[in-house]
Amino acid sequence: MDFLSIALGLLFAVTLIRSLLTLTSANRSKNLPPGPAQLPIIGNLHQMGNKPHQSLARLAKIYGPIMSLKLGRVTTVVITSAAAAKEVLQKQDLAFSGRSVPDAVNAHGQAQFSVVWLPVGSRWRSLRKILNSNIFSGNRLDANQHLRSKKVDELIAYCRRSCQAGEAVDIGRAGFRTSLNLLSNTLFSTDLTDPYQDSAKEFKEVVEDISGVAGKPNLVDYFPVFKKIDPQRIRQHMAVNFGKVLERFDGLFNERLEFRKLRKPVGSNDDVLDVLLNVAEEDPDEIDRTHIERMCLDLFIAGTDTTSSTLEWAMTELLRNPGSMAKAKKELEQVIGKGKTIEEGDLPRLPYLQCVMKETLRMHPAVPFLIPRRVEVDVEMWGYNIPKGAQVLVNAWAIGRDPSLWEDSLAFKPERFLASELDVRGRDFELIPFGAGRRMCPGLPLAMRMVPVMLGSLINSFDWQLDGGIAPMDLGMEEKFGITLQKAIPLCAVPKPLVSHTGKEKMDYISSIALGLLLALTLIQAILSHTRRKSTNLPPGPAPLPIIGSLHKLGDQPHQSLAKLAKDYGPVMSLKLGRVTTVVISSSAAAKEVLQKQDIAFSSRSIPDAVNAHSQSRFSVVWLPVGSRWRSLRKILNSNIFSGSRLDANQHLRSKKVEELLSYCRKSCQAGEAVDVGRAAFRTSLNLLSNTMFSKDLADPYQDSAKEFKELVGSIMAEAGRPNLVDYFPVLKKIDPQGIRRRMTVHFGKVIELFHGLINERLELRRLNKPVGSNDVLDVLLNIAEEIPDEIDITHIERLCLDLFVAGSDTTSSTLEWAMAELLLNPVTMAKAKAELEQVIGKGKIIEEADVSRLPYLQCIVKEALRMHPAVPFLIPRRVEVDVEACGYTVPKGAQVLVNVWAIGRDPTLWEDPLSFNPERFLASDLDIRGRDFELIPFGAGRRICPGLPLAIRMVPVMLGSLINSFNWELDGGVASKELAMEEKFGITLQKAQPLRAVPMALVL
Secondary structure: OOHHHHHHHHHHHHHHHHHHHHOOOOOOOOOOOOOOOOEOOOEOHHHOOOOHHHHHHHHHHHHOOEEEEEEOOEEEEEEOOHHHHHHHHHHOOOOOOEEOOOHHHHHHHHHHHOOOOOOOOHHHHHHHHHHHHHOOOHHHHHHOHHHHHHHHHHHHHHHHHHHHHOOOEEHHHHHHHHHHHHHHHHHHOOOOOOOOOOOOHHHHHHHHHHHHHHOOOOHHHHOHHHOOOOOOOHHHHHHHHHHHHHHHHHHHHHHHHHHHHHOOOOOOOOOHHHHHHHHHHHOOOOOOHHHHHHHHHHHHHHHHHHHHHHHHHHHHHHHHOHHHHHHHHHHHHHHOOOOOOOOHHHHHHOHHHHHHHHHHHHHOOOOOOOOOEEOOOOEEEOOEEEOOOOEEEEOHHHHOOOOOOOOOOOOOOHHHHOOOOOOOOOOOOOOOOOOOHHHOOOOHHHHHHHHHHHHHHHHHHOEEEEHHHOOHHHOOOOEEEOOOEEEOOOOEEEEEOOOOOOHHHOOOHHHHHHHHHHHHHHHHHHHHHHOOOOOOOOOOOOOOEOOOEOHHHOOOOHHHHHHHHHHHHOOEEEEEEOOEEEEEEOOHHHHHHHHHHOOOOOOEEOOOHHHHHHHHHHOOOOOOOOOHHHHHHHHHHHHHOOOHHHHHHOHHHHHHHHHHHHHHHHHHHHHOOOEEHHHHHHHHHHHHHHHHHHOOOOOOOOOOOOHHHHHHHHHHHHHHHOOOHHHHOHHHOOOOOOOHHHHHHHHHHHHHHHHHHHHHHHHHHHHOOOOOOOOOHHHHHHHHHHHOOOOOOHHHHHHHHHHHHHHHHHHHHHHHHHHHHHHHHOHHHHHHHHHHHHHHOOOOOOOOHHHHHHOHHHHHHHHHHHHHOOOOOOOOOEEOOOOEEEOOEEEOOOOEEEEOHHHHOOOOOOOOOOOOOOHHHHOOOOOOOOOOOOOOOOOOOHHHOOOOHHHHHHHHHHHHHHHHHHOEEEEHHHOOHHHOOOOEEOOOOOEEOOOOEEEEEOOOO
């Protein structure tokens, strides 16, 4: 037994003896407030849960607004009413002004220097005066108002770029970046992050980690006897994070001191750093360099995180409550003018926007318990005794949802404040998100200028839609507890151009005429053909409307909409989507007819206009018609990439990539951080393909990189699967009215440029006869191109790589993410999978491909995941070039054919309890996914079956099995299994709308 174990054992024994000796004497002899009965040693710790603000609010309903608990060795008093909060924060403010300092913030001695944690005294008063005079005074805030306006303009410019690209904005991250640069300019006259890029991720994660760690239950805080040991390594973890931030500030300070020594101008009037350095030079006893650094640490951690969190919650509530959003936008349009950014001077004229802010802070206070307080002497309050050393928590979250104070307290209703004088400035104790009294948050004046201006500008400059087509009421509202209260699942929303009739947004004259003529032509064609539409013996389907046909029935989840329609019109159904006749197949029998019996007749492709970008459809094996060029490319794929011998030969590569995936997860495990499962799997798939093709990684396997490439691939898939007017009204092709082909040209161009550089690099190495290391796929393809240039050329190689990287990385990572999500949603299934892996492989060991055949339950899980979540819900759309008779109907020449494998996988006539994730259904079944069993065809079937199937069925179970055999997993943010969001994001591939974030936990071996 090591020394630490002995020490912990002795300390535990001492604690147990103390607890037993004091158990009877602690039984309310001190006239403590009421509270739940305590267990020996731990007291009431077991009642805290992973969301203590909610747990303590529930307990307060039983024990009252002043409640006492024993959290380990620490007496804790919880305040849960406005009246009790007023007593603590106003009437007896001085008695309750001490701080209960978490051990974590003793890292780097921060508690000794921080205005947040210092006790009220001369040092605290001096630092607080400096803050109030030099940063948060009205004069100072007025003087740097231009800075805030510039940062809001940059935020809007960033969102405008996302709008033009049709990409979602991570609202919290964008708000964080804006707040970070505002503070850094105010303090240091420089940006700390690029305002036009999705940067600052590392700094945000450090700040979130600091907040999360500071608010994480720590044994030392409840059992001070453990302080020297730091058994959970929380102080050690915090020291690393504080060190990163302090190191950055140290560099900025040294640079500024050098400028001052050389008398070089900084570039603007004295910023806060110069003011503070002047104070330090004039009166070094009042403040020194260390105090300045620690004050900056306080400001950056508290100011950026709380501001961005409040903005994110406000936007979330508005998107979830379209009525409130409409009222806010209407007020802004009337007072400011649609599309304009807001100035701070506008705020008094925007009462509804101010009400939105108050309501957000009522429901989602950034710091749910405020900052914990401590009494240094016994205090009498409301007939109870608060003993010396007790910790005092003011549950501002619970007060904000108190039904005795607020009507319909759980509903977001900004209107409640319209006729109310209630404010957030610490005078009204029903609403104290910033606290009250002498220890009230000093940043309140800045927050009340900054957040409403950012929020109002965002909603006045764009219309907003939730990413992935999520319905407003399906938006996840789970909280992630720390000292600050974050949104567990980041809010991602797509900014859309405002509908306007003035200026640049008005359609130009020529386009208006052209669209009018095209619309008239389409209308005439629709009227002329309307009477004869049923003469061709089409399959049944809903009656089409003039011009649009049945487009209005697709919705934002077409696979689900068409599955519902098939229940009314049958498994072979026809619709008119604009000018395009579309036949939808929704049964295994009809799929067999199309994909096997009449495979050649249905083998052509219905090509979305988006993939005509860069003429990709003319070179791609995915989109080419069946013919000599297609057969040649398909043969090259099957022989040189996906053949059994080739896959066996590079099995070591896949093992290495899985080991790197586990190493990355192991780092996250040690740091207590969540893994974005889809992104981690994407990075692994990307590097596997890039090593197979080019003998190199395209992403750092040990970092959270490849984000840009993943987002690029996601954009390609979304654009290709997005409803496009051109696909339904081909006459609009030259206009590209939605700009989809234009955006796809940009996306394809970035990927092709990357491959072009890699291929040129290889050609140069070959010219110089320099070895690559081993014959990879690129060398094989270049050899073929040299020997038979008519069979394949450089352009075909580039486009083949585009097909492989876009389709292969995205579908593999999506399948793995869905499988992990289902296992976390179904703990019993996870337990069975882990039991099989432990018995067959051994707990904690990585899985090899040869092991998969001995893991039938794991194989069943993969099949069940593919049944419920096929990566490509309609497969790749097909088209018939001549009239075809199928299932007793005529499928007319030119018709598009969609095989709804998503619907087939959930067909209750084929599957018992089809909406339940039940891998056991496959244990006694011979059904397979290789295209022979049409109940289960996630990869398609026939000659156009997905060529990557052999790789996918090796890679996915090995990655999945290794992840669940190497770690235990918990959902990020304390989300309960049954609360895991399972909404889909439709494109050509079917993504999880809200990325799966889970924390890997060390196995108990």
